[in-house]
Every structure is written in structure tokens, then in C-alpha cells.
Amino acid sequence: MMYRYRGITEAAEPVTGVIEAQADTDALQKLQDRRIDVTELKAIKPKSVSLSRKKPGSTDYYNLLEQLAVLVNSGIPVLEAIESLRKTSRNFTLTEQLDRIGKELRQGVRLSQAMMDSMPNLPPMVPALVALGEQTGNLDDVLSSIGKQLGKQEKMKSELRNAFTYPIFLSVVGVGAVLFLFLFVVPRFSAMIGDDLSALPFIAQAVFHISAFLTERWPVALMILFLVVFGIAAIWSSKQARSSVIGMIHYVPVIGPILRQSELANWTRTVGLAFSARANLITAVTLAENTVTSDTNRAAFGDVARDLRAGMALDDALEKVPGIEPVVVNLVSTGVRAGRLGEMLMVATRILDERVEAGSNRLSRLAEPIAILIISALVGMVVIGLVMAMTSLYEFSL
Template sequence: MPAELFHYEATNAQGVGMEGHIEADSESAAYRALQAQGLLPLTIAPARQPRGGRLRSRRLTGAMRKQAVEEMATLLASGVPLSEALPSLRKGHANTPLGTVFDELHAGLRGGDSFSESLERSRLSLPPDVLQMIRAGEAAGDLGGAMRTALDRMEYVASSQRELRNALIYPAILVIAGLAAIVLIFAIVVPRFQRLLSKGGDSVPWISRVVLHIGMFLHDHWLLVLAGVAGVAGVCWALLQQPQVRRTAEDTLLRLPGIGSWLLQAEMGRWTHSLGALLSSKVPLARALALSAEAVTIASLRRRLTTVQANIRAGERLTDALERQHLIDPMGANLLRVGEQSGRLAEVLASLTRVYNTSATQRMKRFLLLLEPAAILFIGASIGLLMVAIMLAVTSLNNAVLQ
């Protein structure tokens, strides 16, 4: 049963009245959910639908998340307190997914949670590095600046993903069209030549026999093949949901030439950005290292960064600890060493982030430049091989008849 949107009026533990929206399967489920938030529900009723008969989409998209952070950052930078900003945003996004999010944030603040705690528990589901920046800015008393820094990071990630997605469209179309052509040749064209196997006998080349047998099998058992492909895809997807399998796949990618260095630079760029933002917010180095490690998505790199933290607590310098774990290249080590010696580590980390981001972007572009011709060569070679196999079978049969 799909969740419904309910409007509620309630009081918190301090007896302060409040209202908002909540998604639940039923009114009783909404009542229990509000009680779990420490609220005493007074009235709960289905939310009114806007004209047109339906509520707008309730699914939060990446653009919606960025919009929420941008609007909160703008209001905070203008000097509007959170206690006024969130109700205003809630009204502006009534009957939308963001309206529900701002309801949750406002309810959390009124319930005694900090803004970062409310943000972490909300449906906004911000990335870990963004949450760490906001938490650090809140602790330093510069929440507006931290929100703006977090927004810059989200915009960079969104821009990189959009660029990658757009660049992959043409190669993806090539591969899909080529695979469809290969399947059609195997399933429709090749079986029409199956008589060549019985007539040609041993005179049919082995490559032609293999292609013809595969084509006849696909033609006769296409449902079984389709179910097998779907089953393999399902098993692979289920395996990738297992943490141990995912960690093994990540470690394998890190060891691959080219791809491994690309992933390492992308992850270290995320880490240096988070660490630099935390240090700029006057967070102590030990605490900043612990928080910034959560921004790294690859488990093995997080473990190595945890080792770096332990070595620093033991008295080792940051640059030496990172070099010992092979997390930075000589250029990055030189920059960090200068930052440590000059006391400008946060500024150097910001520069290193730009270097890593630029390098990762260039590697991605080089990979995409090679992907398109590789896809064309693969599809062309596959179709050419099929055609050659069929023509060899035809010519071998003609030679057998002439003899």
C-alpha cells in the first residue's frame, strides 16, 4: 500500500504547538510516527491535494536536494535565523517532497536536535562529506558559510556526473544497437543457413559450425537464454549488495592500471576537500581527520585513513603518514609538506583538491575518448566475424558441390 501524506497539528515536549505534513500508511501509523518524534498529535487528517487531483511527485531527486541546500544557504547568508527560514521554506514548498523535508527539519529543531542532527535524520539523504561540512560549520558558528561550501561541492559532483552521463550517451547507443544487431543476426539470419551443416558436413569451417550452432540454439531456446541473462544479472546485483563482495570489487578496481589511479585521485579529492573545509572552520586536526574519513566511499581507503589518524596520534606528521599508506603522489606530498611547515594547511588542501579534481576530470575525458572507438571496433568486428562465418559456410558448400 503506498504511503499517504497527512497534515498534523501537535505539541512538543515543551508544550509548543506546531503543524506540518508526514507520510505514513495510515492515520494510526502517522500518529505513532509523530509520537516517536516526541510530539503529542492533536489532529491528523489527509492532506489536501492541489488542483489537478494529484500530489506532485514525492520522490526526492538530486536537483531537489541541491535546491534545498541552496535555499537554506541563501537565507542563512542573508541573516535569516533557522527558526524563521524553515517555516518559510515549508510554506513555499507545500505539498511537495521538499515541503515534507522542511517539516522534518523544523520538527527536529523544535524537538531539541541540532540542525546537523535533524539534517542527517531527514529524507534529504545528503552525502557524508556534505553533512560533515555542515556539522563543522554549525560547531564553528558559520552555518551559512558551511552550507555555501557544501553547495559548491554538490554542484561540482552534479556537474561531473552530468558530464559523464552525457558523454556516455553516444557510446551506449552504439553498444545497444550493435548488440541488438548481433542478436538479430544470431536468432533470425543464422538459422536460415542451418541446412548448410547437414549438406556441407566436414567441409564447413569450424568457425562457421560454431556460429550456426549458436544461432540455432538462440532461435530454439530464446526464452531460456533470456531467463538466463536476467538470472545472471539478478545474481550479480544481489552479490554487489553484499559488503564483502563490494569491498572485493572496489579493491580489484583500485589495482587495475589506469582505473585504479583515477579512483584514488577522485576519492582523495573528496577527502582533501572535506578536510580543508573542516580545518577552515577551526576544527582540530584529529577531529577533522576522523570526520573527513567518512567522506571516502571506498572501504579500503577509509581503513588506510584510519591508520593515518593512528600514526598522527603517535606523533607522525600528516604528510609522512599519508605517504606511508601510498595515498598521495610526490606532488601532493610536497604541497602538504609546505602547508604543514607554513601553517596554511587548509589553503594547501584546497589547492590540492583542485589539482585532484582537474586530474580526475582529464582522466575521465581520456577514458571516454577511447570508449567510443573501442565500442565501434568491438561491434564492427563482431558483426564482421558473423558475416565471414556465414560466407565461409556458403562458399564451402559451393566448393563441395563443384567437386
């Protein structure tokens, strides 16, 4: 059972936290062993909840790491903290993963290795940074920093997704409206026009031909749609193909700069975290390569690590990266000279995050009218085609 406590340390400083114990007396004894004079102790009643079988996502993992950091910082041993999180987890898969981590910890395996073995979907940098925290005795601070930075990274991803959500919704509704016109409205006019469309204007002919194809050969249309969706899913499921597609999107106007800045922010964030966790610079830069999704950019940042091994300064190595933001190079140069590289990297990350957020907002404002314009053009084409067809029919009757 978990207990929330308040107390006073030997240094007469107030302290609060949570502790796991079998009973009230056990909790009091554990706190006395820590030289804490307890002033308040309350049992935290567990809530009866059903476990979700949804695959854990980035949000689940960064919430887990933040909670683990709080527990470890409160003085709770890592194994007890993992057991506590397992009992309160609402995700079935995450509960199983925490259970496996607990078993490995009892066998003497390090937390970083247990995470690597039991949480395959965890970003690769997390176990590596946890290992650095274990080596330096700074595990609670490292866990807290990882949780916060993963939260910021997830926020950036969410803002990028939100930038496209409403335009995609408009596009789906618009496509549905256009299909409705082709399937139910245009065929009514086809009966009036007849089979001979040669005398109609080109736009009118195109509208009636598309309508005839969708109504008479709908199995073929469905097969084409299925192949397109299946092809996109197959490409996205392949890591190499997905990386190539993302690399091409990086060169698309408006969208490309936002994605490049987002990747650069992830890179500076990871290097800053690793460097602050007392990793050497080459190790920090090597860890950060895993956060870059584009093959081209990953190769460029891989060259940075090789240049560092050759004795080149970090700011000089970054200048060779294509499309690198000058503000990052300037801040890194300042950090190297002032001996505050970790701090300057986090400043660069904050600036890049702000630029990504501003770019996402601009993209959202730009994408909405573009989606409306495209759908309006499609609907307008159908309407104009019908009007031109009816006008031609009226001329023929005269």
C-alpha cells in the same frame, strides 16, 4: 509569503535579500527591526507545481544547501529558512524531510541533528560539518561551502558517467545488431546448409551453433541473462560487495587511476572544508574517511588518523598511503609549514578535479573506438562465418 527586498543599512550600505512574512506590513516591520531602510519590496508569487516523488539525489541536496546558505546569510532564522524551502520544494520526499526538520527545530533540536534524523540519504559528512558551523557560529559560510563542494563532487561523478554513456549506448546497439543476425539472418542460411555442419570451418560452425541455441533454446538464454542481471544487481545492492568490486576496479588500467584520484579529491575536499570550519585536524581527517568508498583506501586513510593521534605530521602520514599523489603531499607539507593547510588542501582538490576531468575525457575518447572495434569484430565474425559456410556449400556442389 516570501518577499524580495532592496534597502540600505545603518552603515549606508546597499543590501538585498528575501524575507518571509504574512503581509507587506509584516515584512516591512521585520526589516525595520533589522535596521534596514527599505527602498523596494516585492512579493514572490509561488508557482503551482506538482510534486515529484522521485528519491532526492545529490543534486537536490546540494541545491538545497546552497539555497539554505543564501537565506541564512540574508539574516533569515534557520527555522524560517527551512519553512521557506519546504514550501518551494518540488520533491515530495524532500518536502516531507524538510517538514520533519522544521518540527525538530521547534522542539529545540539542532539543525545538524535534525538533518541526521530526517535525511538518511544525506552524505554523513554534511551533518558533521553543519555541527561544526553551529559550534563556531559560522553556519552560513559552512553551508555555502558544503553546497559548492557537493556541486563540484557531483560534477565529477557526472563526468565519469558521461565518459561511459556513449560507449555503453554503442555496445547496446551493437549487441542488438548481433542478436538480430543470430535470430533472423543466420537461420535462413541454416536451411540451405542443413543439419550436418561437420565439414564447415570452425568459425562457421560456431556461428550456426550459437544461432541454433538462441532460436531453439531461447528460454534457457533468457534465464541465463536474468541470472547475470540479477547477480550484478545483488552484488551492487550489497554495500560490502560493492565496495570490494570498486576496490578491484581501482587496479584496472586507465579506469583505476581516475577513480583513485576522484576518491582522493573527495578526501582532500572534506578535510579542507572541515579544517576551514575550525575543526581540529584529527576530527577533519576522521570525517573524510566516510567519503572513501574502497575498503582498502578507507583503511589506509584510517591509518592517517591514527598516525596523527600518535603525533605524526599530516604530510608524513600521507606518504604512507599507497598510491598517494605526490602533489598532494607537497601541498599539504607547504600548508602545514605556512599555516595555510585548509587553503592548500582546496588547491590540491582543484588539481585532482582537473586531472579527473582530463582522465574522463581521455577515457571517453578511448572507450568509443574500443566499443566500435568489439562490435565490428562480432558482426564481422558472423558475416565471415556465413561467407565461409556458403563458400563450402559451393565447393560441395562442385
